[in-house]
Amino acid sequence: MILPERRKDLLVAGGLAVATFLVMLATERAVGFTRDESFYFFAADQYTPWYLGLWDALVHGRLLDHFSDATLRRYFWYNTEHPVLMKSLFGLSHWLLTEKLGWLRPGAGYRAPAWAVSGLISALLYLFGKEASGGRRDAGILAPLFFWTSPHHFYHGRLACFDMPITGMWLLVVYAYWRGFGSKRWAVFSGVAYGLALATKLNAFFYPAALLAHWALSRAPAGWKAGRWRGLLRCVPGQWGWMALLGPTIFLLHWPYLWPHPIERIGAYLGFHAGHVNYPWAYLHQLLRDPPFPWAYVLVVTALTVPLPIFVLLATGTLRAVGQLVRRRLDSLHVLLLVNGLFPLVLISWPTVPHFGGVKHWMPGLPFLCVLGAEALAGVAAAAAARFPKLGERKLVWGLGVLTLLPALIGCVHIEGYGEGYYNELAGGEAGAAQLGMQRQYWSNDVTGVLPWLSRNVPPGAVVDFHEVTQGSYVAYVQNGMLRPTVRFVTCGGPDTTPCLRSAQFAAYQYMQEFRDQEFQIWNAFATSEPVYAHYLDEAPDVTVYRRAGM
Amino acid sequence: MTALPARVAPAATAAASAPGAPSRPAFPLSRRLEGGLLLASVAAALVFWIRLPGRLPGEEDYLAVQHALVADARPGDAVALLPFWAERGKLFVHGLPVVALPDLPDEADAERYPRLWVLAQPDLPRSDAAADLARLDRRLTRLAPARRFGPLLLVLYGPRAGRAATYDFTARLGAARVDVDGEPCEGGAGGLRCSRGPWNYVAPEWHEFDFLPRRCLWAHPVGEAPLTISYDGVPMEGGLRGGFGLVGGAAELPASRGFAPVELAVLVDGGQAATLTLSAGDPGWHPFELSLPGLAEGRHEVAFQVRARDPAMRHFCFDAAAF
Secondary structure, three states: OOOHHHHHHHHHHHHHHHHHHHHHHHHHHHHOOOHHHHHHHHHHHHHHHHHHHHHHHHOOOOOOHHHHHHHHHHHOOOOOOOOOHHHHHHHHHHHHHHHOOOOOOOOOHHHHHHHHHHHHHHHHHHHHHHOOOOOOHHHHHHHHHHHOOOOOOOHHHOOOOOOHHHHHHHHHHHHHHHOOOOHHHHHHHHHHHHHHOOOOOHHHHHHHHHHHHHHHHHHHHHHHHHHHHHHHHHOOOHHHHHHHHHHHHHHHOOOOOOOHHHHHHHHHHHHHOOOOOEEEEEEEEEOOOOOOOOOOOOHHHHHOOOHHHHHHHHHHHHHHHHHHHHHOOOOOHHHHHHHHHHHHHHHHHHOOOOOOHHHHHHHHHHHHHHHHHHHHHHHHHEEEEEEEHHHOOHHHHHHHHHHHHHHHHHHHHHHOOOHHOOOOOOOHHHHHHHHOOOOOOOOOHHHHOOOHHHHHHHHOOEEEEOOOHHHHHHHHHHHOOOOOOOOOEEEOOOOOOOOHHHOOEEEEOOHHHHHHHHHHHHHHHHOOOOOEEEEEEEEEEEEEEOOOOOO | OOOOOOOOOHHHHHHHHHHOOOOOOOOOOHHHHHHHHHHHHHHHHHHHHHHHHHOOOOHHHHHHHHHHHHHOOOOOOOOEEOOOOOOOOOOHHHOOEEOOOOOOHHHHHHHHHOEEEEOOOOOOOOOOOHHHHHHHHEEEEEOOEEEOOOEEEEEEEEEOOOOOOOEOOOHHHHHOOEEEEEOOOEEEEOOEEOOOOOOOOEEEEEEEEEEEEEEEEEEOOOOOOEEEEEEEEEOOOEEEEEEEEHHHHHHOHHHOOOOOOOEEEEEOOOOOEEEEEEEEOOOOOOEEEEEEOOOOOOEEEEEEEEEEEOOOOOOEEEEEEEE
């Protein structure tokens, strides 16, 4: 049976999506529960009963009460600094897949919706990659492979957080936006997608600037030429209207907590981020605390955290596109990919924008750069095959593709479970990053490296200072069978941990420049600087366990 | 799929169709460069991953080092790690003090111990251990040939003549007398408590300076009246060396907001040998070395006096050794 091209594409895209989901499912256990996940697990547990109670309220005529301010506050009071789309999905997924069906362990139940978005990213990258490369299926398949074999992306793809979901949602917005130039339905859907993006994370407020840049670079010049201001107005994409209409509407509708006092509560949501603290962040032996932050930070960190061959392809693909843009030889689709690829990087490069969090904050640009990278590889293969026909273009594409992916795959396997600390071959891996004075962890999930030891060696009832691990993460580790329940929890933070440390017999210190004083406070409190166990990544200290002297 | 505007034709195709083009299409320079760069990066990356396992020590390597130290280390020895962050060795050198500082060849700790075992990993990616060993060779004396245990290198050093520490004031606090303006403080080796408040004590503690561990004597000044730490019978031939600083956020507080400098006076046999001043708003660890030429042979009385015009937030800590 010969399938039409469109059907084949949908099959490949769907296959990639399912494969991505399954890979996330199969490997998620290796990734510990991050600080933020613990907050979102708790939030999800608060929100879910409200959704589950909807039907009951309808049947029993208590719908008005269910939507009253008091009820909404009772269920949605927690974590109002982020929209609730993903948290609600995390909660409902956990309820269905873990509590009702028992198919997934508790942590995985929360995480599953994020994997679905990861699958969506693979599908959209394939479709974008194929289209951008003039219909090459191989380039389409390579684009998601380049994206996911970057260990940072693979790490974030498995978490019940918002960074990969916003990456997926913005990709969806841009894809729908692009298709919307030739289809009314897609134009309308771009508005829906934008609403979903707004409902996912704050980044979505900023990214339309990339669409404006696309219009200014690719469509506005022709409009201006055709009819000055009137011409410009005529070439304004209809998608903007749908995004302006449906985006805020869906954002408002998806978050019941906003409804009683929308202006006040949206103001509080945005205000939280306007005044967000700058967490300290290690970068080339500096501890970045306050702006202005270095301009080159994003570029340097990207160059050191994307596997080297993939980074080279991303860079050459991007530079080629920039060159063609300058020479006015870049088509509209590639302008769209280029501006959306670069905008998140440029945004975070701005010296006053907070730089903590590392690559996750400009990750939404990377899928677009991966499309350009896959196309760059296909371009090299095509040019080489044209010159040396015996080599065969397809063989060259896949040969180069496999060569490019091989070091990245080795890197993924090598750092599995601790992907937020991955540094590439240029950096010299984890050891090189330690020598360079870079941030190698930040979300406390690396504590998984010492949990088995703690479970085996901490006497029942003994208290462990888990340092950056939140109580919610500790509970999740116990619930998911990763830590013996009789290991008791305390977390000693702040400038003076001494009083808190008096209650602890063990400490699991997570190595971060900003917290080094706390490690030495443990030495003082425990009367020893000798670790009893530690987890290292290529000799670089990751999590160190201390035991009180005399125990 | 919607019909899309076609991207510009690939250069290879364009060249092939140009009039007078060679029979074989050109392989454009830009594509050749891209391809070359890609292959070079793949080769570099694969070489990195192939080499990496051989650059990382295994547990058996550390155990071999442990056996060597058990056999050959003496009381008073210490172990230094190169690079300073490669701390895994700490798990295998039980009982020996560990020095983990990035500029070891310039540190006073390099000469604090009669013998210093340097556990170096020169093969680690970006490691500066080989360069540091070369610098240590210039400052210290190698007491035995270097030994290799896989990628681990164990080198035994000792201070040059006249440079060895003869008395560690931080470690010997138990032998000291401490008083505040003549009023004695009570305690022992773990620390001596004085009467002005919970912060008014002298004790050896670990503190962070420039993200690094320093073991020093907490000696918060009480004001213009001196906090005095006195030692009798100190063997000293050349002088004193050590370092000092203000702990934590206190170090950042500037003089412009009224925070006072801290003075550390060093008295030898009752006479003032030097006064070291730490200005307000001057964070970090401040090393010092006082040469005392003409010092009489034998043992000496050494006292440290800490004072500040205004003691508020003067979380002072210092370390010193005689040589």
